[in-house]
Amino acid sequence: MASDDATMDGFGPSHTFGDPDPVTGSIPIIARRTDPSRRSLRQQGPRVARTFGVILAGGVGTRVGLKVPKQLVKVAGKTILEHTVTVFEQAPEIDEIIVMITPGWESRIRDLLGDRYPKVGAVLAGGETRNETTRLAIEAIGSDDAKLIMHDAVRPLLDPQIIADCVTALDSYAAVDVVIPSADTLVEVDDHDIITAIPDRSRFRRGQTPQAFRLGVLREAYGRAARDYSFRATDDCGVVLHYMPEVPIKTVTGAEHNIKVTYPVDLYIADRLFQLRSAGTPTYGTAASREDALRGKVFVVFGGSYGIGGEICRLAAEHGAHVVEHSRSSTGLDIRDAEKVRAAIEAAASAHGRIDAVIVTAGVLKMGPLSETDDDEIRESIDVNYVGPIHIAKASYPHLAATGGHLLYFTSSSYTRGRKSYAVYSSAKAAVVNLTQALAEEWTDERIKVNVINPERTATPMRTQAFGDEEATTLLSAEAVAEASLDVIASDATGQVFDVRLEPAEA
Incomplete structure (x- = not known):
């Protein structure tokens, strides 16, 4: 770890520059937390106005039927709160993040976030209501010239562009709301649920968060509200609109x-939306930039003698990685044998001193009606396609935990819906997807990334054996899938299904 060469008193955390990330090669800036009981967000001297991301995480999860706050439920390998904090951490417009959490959960949230989010300046207890939580955040910040971007922690799919638009709008307006048009007809009813009006929906919008403010205006609005004993509001723009009607609220x-x-x-919808976001694999753009991310890493590939696995081995080696390959045809290793899998993993770690990625492309495709499939073929299909990956995960765990490494599986498009003549194969591949998502959650504290590649029809010897010769232009190349796989390995994604698709032919 490099020595500490920059510290800030009062507001900001002190920082150290960490060792290169084991996957991306980037150098993280690590914030050392000070004692939260002595930490003050108030300005200690003259400073340029800052932009704060205030994440409102005070929900308790009762409507979701949970015993923990809903922002701590895991979706796509991370808690909802982590997804939300990540968006603000990566937004260049945000200088500092404040997390307002359910009282009593502060220390657990600090432990959860750790030092992975240098912009997080404080984790503070919220109030009993949304408005009380906002008031506490206002008191903590102190500087009236600051910009506040207030966001619900349980909106984890926020686009960075929305943050940028809010910050830009605050250059001209003192209050900003994020809205979308209403696709549904709106009706107004009386006390007996009888429709009394159907307004023109073209002038109506549905409110979301974030909501953004110049702090001085929000402070004044809440000051006026505090003198009103009948004060009620469901959001912060509502407070400004009611108590400072002279302030225009930009949308x-x-x-x-x-x-x-x-x-x-x-929760189900959010999980599916994260999967859709991951339909395209991350890319490093050029072979040179991918090489920077992979050089010196140690890969163990099961099923690497030919096809996609063979291409992964070749490309990884070309990018400077150390590759250990195993398969039934090359080294005689059958992933159904848990002891031999463990021995192979230990030998690779012993030879190279570490393991950064384990990739499992080994598989068998047995087609035919289930009623006509003998028991040995069923057992082989389940053991190779599902039980084998479990053996590999167990053997890999301690080594990947040591490096914050990556476990990468492969599935089939048939995992989403079982197909005729694919009953055992499809169900085993669906199980691999569930295994991926479960392990991503189990291993998040060790920072192990677990993902699965779902390639479109690919030109491999296994496919040729099953389907015979096919038109080459209708198939992905094994090299293209291998390149996408290495880009996933070089990313920080976890718990995701990455679809690799053939680019449509130009007209």
Whole structure:
């Protein structure tokens, strides 16, 4: 670890420059937390106005039917709160992040976030209501010239562009709301639920978060509200609108997928939306930049003698990685044998001193009606396609935990819906996807990334054996899938299904 060469008193955390990330090669800036009981967000001297991301995480999860705050539920390998904090951490417009959490959960949230988010300046207890939580955040910040971007922690799918639009709008306006048009007809009813009016929906919008403010204006609005014993408001723009009607509230466009996780179905929808986001694999753009991320890493590839696995071995080696390859045809290793898998992993770690990535492309494709498939073929299909990956995960765990490494599996498009003549194969591949998501959650504290590649039809010897010769232009190349796989390995993604698709032919 490099020595500490920059510290800040009062407001900001002290920083150290960490060792290169084991996957990306980037150098993280690590914030050392000070004692939260002595930490003050108030300015200690003259300073340029700052932009604060205030993440409101005071929900308790009762409507989702949970015993923990809903922002701590895991979706796509991370807690909802981590997803939300990540968006603000990566937004260049945000200088500092404040997390307002359910009282009593502060220390657990500090432990959860750790030093991975240098912009997080404080984790503070919120109030009993949304408005009380905002008031506490206002008191903590202190500087009236600051900009505040207030966001619900349980909206983890926020687009960075929305943050940028809010910050830009604050250059001209003192209050900003994020809204989307209403696609549904709106009706007004009386006390007996009888429709009394159907307004023109073209002038109506649905409010989301973030909401953004110049701090001085929000402070004044809450000051006026405090003198009103009948004060009630469901959001912060409502406070400004009611108590400072002279202040125009600018709107910026939100997004339909910027959903708020409130009910059980929202968890399912959020998980699927994260999967859609991951339909395209991350890319490093050029072979040179990918090489920078992979050089010197140690890869163990099971099923690497030919096809996709063979291409991964070749490309990884070309990019400067150390590759250990195993398969039944090359080294005689059958992943159904847990002891031999463990011995292979230990030998690779002993020879190279570490393991940064384990990739499992080994598989068998047995087709035919289940009623006509003998028991040995069923057992082989389940053991190779599902039980083998479990053996590899168990053997790899301590080594990947030591490096914050990556476990990469492969599935088939048939995992989403079982197909005729693929009953055992499809169900085993669906199990691999569930295994991926479960391990990503189990291993998040060790910072192990676990993902699965779902390639479109690919030109491999296994496919040729099953389907015969096919038109080459209709198939992905094994090299293209291998390149996408290495880009996933070089990323920080976890718990995701990455679809690799053939680019459509130009007209």
